[in-house]
Structures are given as C-alpha cells and as structure tokens.
Amino acid sequence: MSFDVKHLSMRCIKCGSRYSFDPFLYSCPKCGNLLDIEGYDNPDIFRKENSRLPGIWKYHEALPTTAEKPWISLDEGGTPLVKIPGANAWIKFEGSNPTGSFKDRGMAVAINIAKYSGAKIVIAASTGNTASSMAAYASRARLKSLVVVPRRRIAAGKLFQSILHGSFVVEVDDGFDKALRIVQRLLAKWKGVIYSANSLNPVRLEGQKTIAYEIYERLEQAPDYVFVPVGNAGNISAIWKGFKELKEWGYIDKLPVMVGVQAEGSAPLYKTWSAGSMRLIPEEDPETVASAIRIGRPVNWLKALLALRESNGFMLTVSDEEIIEAVVEIARIVGLGVEPSSATSYAAWKKLLQSGSITEKDTVVLIATGHALKDPGFLNYLESRTVSISEFSELDAFIQKLV
Ligand SMILES: Cc1ncc(COP(=O)(O)O)c(C=O)c1O
Numbered sequence: 001m002s003f004d005v006k007h008l009s010m011r012c013i014k015c016g017s018r019y020s021f022d023p024f025l026y027s028c029p030k031c032g033n034l035l036d037i038e039g040y041d042n043p044d045i046f047r048k049e050n051s052r053l054p055g056i057w058k059y060h061e062a063l064p065t066t067a068e069k070p071w072i073s074l075d076e077g078g079t080p081l082v083k084i085p086g087a088n089a090w091i092k093f094e095g096s097n098p099t100g101s102f103k104d105r106g107m108a109v110a111i112n113i114a115k116y117s118g119a120k121i122v123i124a125a126s127t128g129n130t131a132s133s134m135a136a137y138a139s140r141a142r143l144k145s146l147v148v149v150p151r152r153r154i155a156a157g158k159l160f161q162s163i164l165h166g167s168f169v170v171e172v173d174d175g176f177d178k179a180l181r182i183v184q185r186l187l188a189k190w191k192g193v194i195y196s197a198n199s200l201n202p203v204r205l206e207g208q209k210t211i212a213y214e215i216y217e218r219l220e221q222a223p224d225y226v227f228v229p230v231g232n233a234g235n236i237s238a239i240w241k242g243f244k245e246l247k248e249w250g251y252i253d254k255l256p257v258m259v260g261v262q263a264e265g266s267a268p269l270y271k272t273w274s275a276g277s278m279r280l281i282p283e284e285d286p287e288t289v290a291s292a293i294r295i296g297r298p299v300n301w302l303k304a305l306l307a308l309r310e311s312n313g314f315m316l317t318v319s320d321e322e323i324i325e326a327v328v329e330i331a332r333i334v335g336l337g338v339e340p341s342s343a344t345s346y347a348a349w350k351k352l353l354q355s356g357s358i359t360e361k362d363t364v365v366l367i368a369t370g371h372a373l374k375d376p377g378f379l380n381y382l383e384s385r386t387v388s389i390s391e392f393s394e395l396d397a398f399i400q401k402l403v
C-alpha cells in the first residue's frame with residue numbers, strides 16, 4: 001500500500017473524533033457518523049505549474065492521492081460553465097465528464113485509493129450514475145466491480161454503461177435505500193477485500209469538491225447562489241466543502257448560499273430541513289421521474305444539513321412537470337442536454353426568480369449533474385417532431401409553413 005496522505009486525517013462530523021487516514025474507514029467507530037477529510041496545509045492549488053494538469057488533478061494538493069503515478073484518470077473535471085442567455089446565471093455542465101456525470105470526479109480519486117488499498121473488488125449501490133462511473137474507472141484500474149441497483153428503475157443508458165465497462169450488476173427489488181443497506185452489510189463482512197465507491201466514503205466527496213474550485217477559477221469569486229440537485233446529498237456537501245476551503249485558504253471572502261433541490265415525491269432532506277429537525281425524516285416510498293435522485297434515506301443527510309445551515313442555504317422541491325419542462329427548456333434555450341435529475345436546479349432557480357426571492361442581478365450557478373443521453377426514456381415526454389413524407393411536395397409544403 002502506498003499513499004501520499006500521511007498529512008491527512010479523518011474527522012467525525014458529529015463527535016469530532018480524529019482518525020488517521022484509513023481507506024476502509026467510512027464512519028466514526030465511536031458514534032457511527034460520517035467522516036470528513038482534513039489536514040491540507042494551505043495548498044497553492046491555482047499555481048501556474050499545475051495549470052497544465054488535466055481536470056481535477058490541477059488541484060491534487062487538495063486531494064487524497066496515492067504516491068504511485070501516473071494517477072488513474074480519464075481526464076475528469078474541467079467541465080463547461082455555460083452562461084444562460086440574458087441571465088446572470090451559469091450552468092455547470094457535468095454531463096461532459098467521461099462517463100457523463102459529476103460522479104467521475106469523486107470516482108477517479110476513490111479508484112486510485114482503492115487500487116493501492118489491497119481491495120479486490122469495488123462496490124456501489126447506485127441509482128445509475130455511480131454505477132456507470134465506477135464500472136469505467138474500475139476497469140481502467142483493473143479492479144473487479146459490482147454495482148447494486150434497483151431493478152428496472154435506473155435509466156437505460158446507465159445500465160448499458162455499467163455492463164459495457166464490465167461491472168457485475170446485482171438488481172434488487174426495492175429501491176436505492178435497500179441496495180445501499182445490502183452494500184453496507186457486504187462492506188462490514190468483507191473489510192479490506194471490498195472497497196466502497198459510495199459517497200459515504202469521504203474520498204469521493206473530495207473529488208467532487210473540485211466543482212467549487214472550477215467555478216471560482218472561472219468567475220474569480222463565489223457566486224451568490226449555487227443550486228444543487230440532491231439525492232444521497234453527497235454533492236451538495238462536497239461543493240460546500242470546496243467553497244469553505246477556498247475561503248479558509250484566502251481565495252474568497254464571501255461564500256455562496258447553497259440551495260438543495262429535490263423532487264416533490266422524493267424529498268426527505270426538504271422535509272427534514274422544513275421541520276427544522278436534526279434527525280432525518282425519511283421518504284418511505286420515493287417516486288419521481290428524476291430516477292437518479294429517487295432516494296428516501298440520503299446517507300449524507302447530516303453533512304448536507306450542516307452545509308445548508310452554515311451557508312444560510314435552504315431546500316426546495318420541484319414537481320415532475322416542472323422537471324420535464326426544465327429539461328426541454330435547457331435543451332432548447334441553453335442548448336445543453338441534461339437528464340431529469342439535473343434539471344431540478346434550473347427548475348428551482350426559475351421558481352425563485354418568478355417568486356421574486358432572487359433577482360436577475362444575483363449571480364447563480366446551477367449544477368447540471370448528468371447528460372441527457374443517460375436517459376433515452378425521456379423521449380416519451382416529448383411530443384413528436386418527426387415529419388413523415390412520401391412525396392417531395394409534402395416536404396415543400398411543410399417548409400412553407402415553417403418560414
Ligand atoms: C444525475 C444526478 N444528479 C444528482 C444526483 C444526486 O447527487 P447526490 O447523491 O450526491 O446528492 C445524482 C446521484 O446519483 C445523479 O446521478
């Protein structure tokens with residue numbers, strides 16, 4: 001085993017206990033809560049010599065890395081920040097990552113650690129994107145991988161990617177939450193042999209926090225608001241950590257307000273936040289068109305609640321109709337194809353603009369987490385735009401109507 005992480009420690013977010021870095025430690029042995037990684041020593045992550053490194057690796061001094069190089073990478077990160085016409089808002093298009101979602105950032109970091117941890121298998125419960133990403137990175141690292149997914153409830157593109165890249169796919173009858181429970185049992189039984197690629201593994205979130213670094217690099221400040229689709233609540237926690245580090249290391253003075261967005265039918269964090277509860281209020285039977293965020297018991301709920309509280313942030317919900325409308329609007333006004341879960345941030349932003357809670361002047365970044373091609377089933381929500389013709393004259397008449 002060869003790590004470059006001796007300076008780093010793992011700290012329990014609840015009881016504050018500290019542990020030295022251990023690739024197989026995913027929760028606090030004392031109180032069972034989540035762990036955060038800390039101990040980076042004011043890294044100079046934006047220095048010129050690093051700028052030629054690809055994607056997330058420009059910031060490697062702020063990541064847990066292995067001593068072995070080259071690091072396993074598919075050039076993840078470095079995604080577009082696309083301005084919305086006529087607005088002070090940008091879409092961070094994570095669909096342009098190698099497997100089409102933001103998961104690649106954290107997966108790249110996790111797989112490097114997995115490779116040198118001595119583990120034989122990497123595993124993840126998934127609503128689809130973690131599975132796609134893990135499958136690709138595990139194959140690249142020559143590790144076996146096993147994804148546990150809800151049967152017939154993940155988007156076709158994601159199942160396809162998992163199989164294409166060579167993962168074994170375990171299907172369970174209940175939803176994501178059951179899949180994660182099964183994975184956790186396996187991890188406890190096979191400690192040291194199976195490595196967790198789920199976002200309860202804090203290493204994943206370290207990779208994902210680079211979204212914040214990239215936004216800062218482009219805008220040269222933190223935006224006023226960052227809207228994030230929330231499922232297992234890892235990404236919102238990770239992005240917040242990234243901004244907090246930028247402040248701690250002296251790059252920014254002002255932090256953004258974090259806005260978490262869930263679907264109306266799958267809103268455990270929204271309910272917990274609205275109730276002012278410090279205990280998760282789970283969604284027993286989550287249901288939404290946004291299958292990637294159909295999660296009733298988000299594992300990172302406490303990290304996310306802390307992020308919301310520290311940032312003066314809040315949770316919002318959007319309906320399936322609003323999500324569908326947002327997918328189409330992003331595709332036809334902005335020009336980006338995003339999957340339904342990813343459109344929740346845009347749908348929520350529009351809602352707040354309409355209600356006047358935020359103005360056109362506020363600088364906003366909307367995280368669009370995954371690519372439209374992940375979910376070809378979305379075609380069912382689109383009205384047909386196909387024109388069948390048997391004669392040239394019919395086409396001619398159609399063109400006449402268009403002009
Ligand atoms: C496309 C997409 N958006 C959002 C999310 C939610 O991210 P998180 O689980 O980190 O909250 C996921 C997670 O599966 C996803 O695949």
Ligand SMILES: [Zn+2]
Pocket residue numbers: 012013014015016017028029030031032033
């Ligand atoms: Zn603890």
